[in-house]
Amino acid sequence: xxxxxxxxxxxxxxxxxxxxxxxxxxxxxxxxxxxxxxxxxxxxxxxxxxxxxxxxxxxxxxxxxxxxxxxxxxxxxxxxxxxxxxxxxxxxxxxxxxxxxxxxxxxxxxxxxxxxxxxxxxxxxxxxxxxxxxxxxxxxxxxxxxxxxxxxxxxxxxxxxxxxxxxxxxxxxxxxxxxxxxxxxxxxxxxxxxxxxxxxxxxxxxxxxxxxxxxxxxxxxxxxxxxxxxxxxxxxxxxxxxxxxxxxxxxxxxxxxxxxxxxxxxxxxxxxxxxxxxxxxxxxxxxxxxxxxxxxxxx
Amino acid sequence: xxxxxxxxxxxxxxxxxxxxxxxxxxxxxxxxxxxxxxxxxxxxxxxxxxxxxxxxxxxxxxxxxxxxxxxxxxxxxxxxxxxxxxxxxxxxxxxxxxxxxxxxxxxxxxxxxxxxxxxxxxxxxxxxxxxxxxxxxxxxxxxxxxxxxxxxxxxxxxxxxxxxxxxxxxxxxxxxxxxxxxxxxxxxxxxxxxxxxxxxxxxxxxxxxxxxxxxxxxxxxxxxxxxxxxxxxxxxxxxxxxxxxxxxxxxxxxxxxxxxxxxxxxxxxxxxxxxxxxxxxxxxxxxxxxxxxxxxxxxxxxxxxxxxxxxxxxxxxxxxx
Numbered sequence: 001x002x003x004x005x006x007x008x009x010x011x012x013x014x015x016x017x018x019x020x021x022x023x024x025x026x027x028x029x030x031x032x033x034x035x036x037x038x039x040x041x042x043x044x045x046x047x048x049x050x051x052x053x054x055x056x057x058x059x060x061x062x063x064x065x066x067x068x069x070x071x072x073x074x075x076x077x078x079x080x081x082x083x084x085x086x087x088x089x090x091x092x093x094x095x096x097x098x099x100x101x102x103x104x105x106x107x108x109x110x111x112x113x114x115x116x117x118x119x120x121x122x123x124x125x126x127x128x129x130x131x132x133x134x135x136x137x138x139x140x141x142x143x144x145x146x147x148x149x150x151x152x153x154x155x156x157x158x159x160x161x162x163x164x165x166x167x168x169x170x171x172x173x174x175x176x177x178x179x180x181x182x183x184x185x186x187x188x189x190x191x192x193x194x195x196x197x198x199x200x201x202x203x204x205x206x207x208x209x210x211x212x213x214x215x216x217x218x219x220x221x222x223x224x225x226x227x228x229x230x231x232x233x234x235x236x237x238x239x240x241x242x243x244x245x246x247x248x249x250x251x252x253x254x255x256x257x258x259x260x261x262x263x264x265x266x267x268x269x270x271x272x273x274x275x276x277x278x279x280x281x282x283x284x285x286x287x288x289x290x291x292x293x294x295x296x297x298x299x
Numbered sequence: 300x301x302x303x304x305x306x307x308x309x310x311x312x313x314x315x316x317x318x319x320x321x322x323x324x325x326x327x328x329x330x331x332x333x334x335x336x337x338x339x340x341x342x343x344x345x346x347x348x349x350x351x352x353x354x355x356x357x358x359x360x361x362x363x364x365x366x367x368x369x370x371x372x373x374x375x376x377x378x379x380x381x382x383x384x385x386x387x388x389x390x391x392x393x394x395x396x397x398x399x400x401x402x403x404x405x406x407x408x409x410x411x412x413x414x415x416x417x418x419x420x421x422x423x424x425x426x427x428x429x430x431x432x433x434x435x436x437x438x439x440x441x442x443x444x445x446x447x448x449x450x451x452x453x454x455x456x457x458x459x460x461x462x463x464x465x466x467x468x469x470x471x472x473x474x475x476x477x478x479x480x481x482x483x484x485x486x487x488x489x490x491x492x493x494x495x496x497x498x499x500x501x502x503x504x505x506x507x508x509x510x511x512x513x514x515x516x517x518x519x520x521x522x523x524x525x526x527x528x529x530x531x532x533x534x535x536x537x538x539x540x541x542x543x544x545x546x547x548x549x550x551x552x553x554x555x556x557x558x559x560x561x562x563x564x565x566x567x568x569x570x571x572x573x574x575x576x577x578x579x580x581x582x583x584x585x586x587x588x589x590x591x592x593x594x595x596x597x598x599x600x601x602x603x604x605x606x607x608x609x610x611x612x613x614x615x616x617x618x619x620x
Binding site for chain 2: 034089092096100111117280287
């Protein structure tokens with residue numbers, strides 16, 4: 001029983017990170033209907049930005065101020081890169097076929113990955129301990145650390161904040177309108193290009209925050225780190241029904257939980273396969289994901 | 300058409316085939332003597348890439364479906380054929396060039412079966428959802444091989460007999476070309492093309508949509524499996540890492556870059572994607588940046604691919620007869 005609860009905690013912490021990254025995928029997909037493959041590299045860049053700021057602030061010690069500074073630096077860096085990528089690579093393709101945008105996204109992803117490899121080398125770096133891992137509560141076989149609690153709480157707060165932003169604010173209304181109908185919303189006076197940039201920036205800042213949460217739990221930073229997490233997060237987004245915020249959050253959690261249980265009860269080499277097995281099963285039963293909207297095709 | 304002219308047509312085709320095989324064999328011998336082994340390797344890799352691109356072109360370019368899992372089928376072909384030649388039964392026969400050919404063919408057949416299984420969900424799914432399910436299947440195939448100790452697990456398979464040369468690769472590539480060329484000009488091929496243009500209209504005209512989706516998946520996977528078998532018996536070594544997501548993406552890039560639905564475009568894309576990173580070696584590690592930049596610029600400046608829907612010779616006006 002204790003092992004079960006331990007896996008539940010581990011899974012929630014991992015799922016929180018997946019959910020935050022998945023939200024970025026789902027938001028971009030909701031508006032522009034394409035898979036932003038570069039999102040996983042934004043995650044990686046966020047981790048590197050956090051790493052550099054953390055190293056620069058190493059003398060200050062591990063205070064909450066440092067942690068906050070690292071998180072915000074990473075979010076800011078991700079926002080900047082996200083806006084830049086949107087402006088330079090995606091905006092000129094607004095009216096192009098979707099496959100072209102997809103290939104461009106793959107190109108951007110490769111570009112960022114390889115640029116990071118040239119700039120910072122392929123050897124993994126250790127993320128400095130900006131937060132001492134301490135057990136908050138300890139049973140016989142059960143530990144809840146402060147890091148895990150922070151990861152779970154921060155991701156829950158961010159998901160909640162995002163849902164308020166999208167459902168309760170004017171900006172969120174504009175975002176929903178653009179995702180509902182791009183052309184009509186621009187006729188209604190919504191500055192679509194600006195809304196799209198905003199969407200990118202919000203999604204990317206979530207990825208930045210997720211990268212720091214990931215960095216303090218698994219302190220290994222390298223240029224290829226985004227690939228696996230990005231793919232899992234994307235699976236989470238599709239699983240929940242791509243375009244749906246609730247879906248991405250739930251999908252992330254389910255994925256994190258299933259992964260942690262697979263590692264414990266089956267084998268760690270199957271951890272990547274289980275995600276896809278669940279995904280395929282869900283899509284066969286519900287072709288547009290758990291919370292996805294089925295759009296009837298009209299002739 | 301009367302019988303004699305049919306006979307003459309057959310004779311002509313047989314002659315062309317024989318001459319082609321002879322030329323291929325001659326070039327193979329010349330390459331072995333004359334050319335730097337590095338260039339030979341690039342040329343052969345182009346051939347394998349061309350088979351992959353030609354086969355994916357059937358799903359992504361002609362049938363209008365979107366598969367992101369081509370590396371998975373390639374892995375099936377590679378592992379099945381390499382297991383036959385290296386692990387079991389691996390006798391005298393399977394170590395000989397002919398046996399390797401048989402093994403590669405069996406690999407292609409098994410890959411076709413896998414393609415059939417993956418093609419089934421495509422009946423229900425569309426667009427990006429289908430893409431992600433094919434990606435999921437190919438990752439699962441990879442993880443399965445990762446977990447079978449008999450085929451080496453994560454360490455991969457060593458000591459695969461190296462029997463696929465320039466000759467065999469290009470013979471298969473030519474076969475793939477002829478096969479897809481003839482297919483697209485047959486009634487069934489037209490039905491597959493109709494899926495891409497308008498699925499609803501095609502169904503209304505009596506095209507069995509689900510049947511042709513599964514058929515295009517199986518045929519395409521068969522050739523992907525053969526490319527995998529050739530790859531395994533050219534490298535002499537395979538591991539699950541060789542068939543990851545990035546390889547699937549590379550094949551998609553070949554098809555899109557060359558021009559979707561165009562056979563010569565697929566070959567051109569395969570050659571460009573294989574040769575470009577090699578030819579950029581003078582820039583050392585910066586080539587890793589130049590390749591994606593070329594890709595992005597290509598999509599911005601020539602969004603339909605190098606050739607678009609057309610074949611390469613359609614760009615040159617025909618001489619008046």
